Each structure stands twice: as structure tokens, then as C-alpha cells.
Amino acid sequence: MVRKQDRDRDGDQAMQNRATPPPTTDPAMGDPGDALALSGQLCFAVYAAAHAFNRLYRPLLDPLGLTYPQYLVMLALWAEDGRTVSSIGKAIGLDSGTLTPLLKRLEASGLVTRARSRSDERQVVVTLTEAGRTLKTRAAGIPAAIACAMGGDRDRIASLRRELEGLRRTLLAAVEETTAAFPADTPGRAEG
Amino acid sequence: MVRKQDRDRDGDQAMQNRATPPPTTDPAMGDPGDALALSGQLCFAVYAAAHAFNRLYRPLLDPLGLTYPQYLVMLALWAEDGRTVSSIGKAIGLDSGTLTPLLKRLEASGLVTRARSRSDERQVVVTLTEAGRTLKTRAAGIPAAIACAMGGDRDRIASLRRELEGLRRTLLAAVEETTAAFPADTPGRAEG
């Protein structure tokens, strides 16, 4: 019992001595030689970085009344107004299960309107309001603030971004392969 | 109306012609010269990659009865059994609001037990059950399956991982700076 307590303290000590996440040699993160070690997992690095970004964005987006996913939606609409739910979903990788309530809240905030398309009534067209359009100017300082926080040089950041884009493409291709393999075996699964 | 419809179709066409996310020159992703363009945002690349990883992991983890965050928790416990909630939280960057229900579900699945520490009753110690320990062997093939899906060479993946780890450190440091700046101005905000 006492030994276990000491071990917890040691772990905390290691964390406290750094303002940053533990290095990859921290035993509490798993044996570096072990394939299941957290420290060796690219997916965890991506996951953790994404969460860190969320935390950095929050104080910047709060004054605009936006959450980070809402900000992404607004970015997509500022880029191209009057899009369908699917179009927005494709741009940011979210489906209608996530988007519908999110868009409803944006509509409730007065930033967008949602209307059934006349040419295809299955579609809902999302249009910025004046307030939604105006918000862009207030959001204009955010990328610079983030870049400032990141401090790194532009080329390195752009390079990292391209690497991640390539990674995402590879991952999604692998997902499609896995999904595509099923219809051949069990046609009933095609709907999945 | 017709013009707007055509625009939607054009956008969809661009998406359909690729099994992968659009290239950075897709106008629906924003003008590349615009700082607010989705395509130029590193945070979005991280966000999108994280989601892609989730999708890739899901079919692999489903047979083990685990979600991806639960898998991370198990990785932390396989690395070091008998940890407190805080210790797990520090390892994977989650707080008790997320962990408590998650751990309760793992306990309900019979993979872990949770007990108040005798030496400090504020703490809850999370211990693997036999089933929880045994699960590690079933999970052993997952990193290889993911690596296989990624296909890239190891050095490049490790390099990307290190870049992301550094990015996360930078981001978290920036978050702490922002948080630390407030107490000096408004002590009442120190609790935030």
C-alpha cells in the first residue's frame, strides 16, 4: 500500500517538474519497446494535439459565442455561403447527426438560416445572416493569435499540415477498404 | 436559385471525383490566400486526422468491447496498474468529468475495479481485473493493424509523432500562459 502510494507520487513528481506533457521515456506511459505503449502511438499524438488545440481555441472563440466545431462550420460558410448540410459535412468531415443540432443552435443564435431547397426538397440550404457575415471580421484575428501561440515558423507548420492531410487521406482510404470488403461477403451489410 | 443549385453540384462533383478529402485548392474550402480558409488551418488538419483515426480504430476495437478513449485508458493501465483517476487523466489528458463515467463503464464491463485508497480517501485507485489483464493479449495486434493501414515507413511516422508531441507541448504552454495571465488582472478569475 505504501509502495503504491509512493509510486503515484513519483509519477506526479515527474509531471510537476515540467510544464509540458511527459517525455516519451516516462514509464507511466508504457515501455517504449512495447507496441501498446501510449508514447509510441501516433494516433495518441494526434488525439492529444487535437485536444490541445481545442483548449487553445476556446478562450478565443468564447467571445464570439462559438464552439470550435461551430467555428469550422462558419469557416466553411464564409468560404461558400448557401451550402447544403451535406456540403458542409463534406468540407469538415461531419455527418448530419452532428451537424443538424449544431446548425440549429447557430440558427438560434441568429448567425444562419436553414431552408428546404426548392429544387430538391430533401436538401436543406444553410445561409449566413447579416450577423453571420459580420462575424467574420471579428474572427479575422483568430488565426494570427493561434499562429502567435504556436510560435513556430510558417514552413514547418505548413509542412506538418501537409503531412497530416496525407495521413488523413491514407487513413480514410484504409477505412473505405475495410468497409468495401464487406459487401462482397455479406450483401446485407452493404447498408452499413 | 438555379445558380445556387449549380454551385452545390459543382462542389459535390469535386468531392465525388476523389476518394479523399479535397485538395487545398478547392474553393469550397476557402481562398488559400485567406487566413480564415479551412485549407490553411493546421488545427483543422489535426482535428480531421484525429477523426480519421477514430474511424479506423472502431472496427478493430469493437470486438474487444472498447471505444477508442477506453482503449487509451487500458493502455495506461497496462503500462501501470493500480493508478488513481488523476494519474490516468494526466497520462491521457482527460479530466474526471470524462473519466469517471468512462471508468464506471469499464468497471461494469468487468475490466477494472475502482476502490477508495486507504492512505488518501480522496483518491480512487483503478485496478485491472483478470479479464482486463487478459485483454491485453487480444489487443496486441491492433498497433500492427494500424501501422499496416498507414503503410508509411516507420521513421516518417515517428518523426510526425514527435512533431505533434512538440506541437502539443507548445499549445499547452500557450494555454497555461493565457490562463496564468488572468490572475494578475482579475483575481476573481483565478478559479477559472
Place this chain on the structure above:
DNA sequence: TCCGATTAGATTGTGTGCAATCAAATTTCT
């Protein structure tokens, strides 16, 4: 020693994210 400050985990509330499913509309095939 006692009290105020801090900590650990739980809870509350809100907003995601995604699989599965559904209803209505549109497209495709016979």
C-alpha cells in the same frame, strides 16, 4: 491545534461525434 486553502473525484449541464434507423424525396431500373 485549529482553520483556511487546496486537492481528488463526483456531479451537473451543454455541446459534440457517430452508428443505426427513419421518413420523404429523388433517381434509377425494369
Place this chain on the structure above:
DNA sequence: AGAAATTTGATTGCACACAATCTAATCGGA
């Protein structure tokens, strides 16, 4: 032309994720 297949967005159900808050326990200072 009519039926089957597919598409679109909405809904249901479940599991996160995190800020704010709370209770109980522990720590630190007077």
C-alpha cells in the same frame, strides 16, 4: 409508368469532452 434503389437530413441512442460546481478529505499556515 411504376417499383425498387438511393439519397438527404432528421432522429434515436450512446459515449465522449470539458467548464463549473460540489462534497469530503488532506495539507499548510497561523
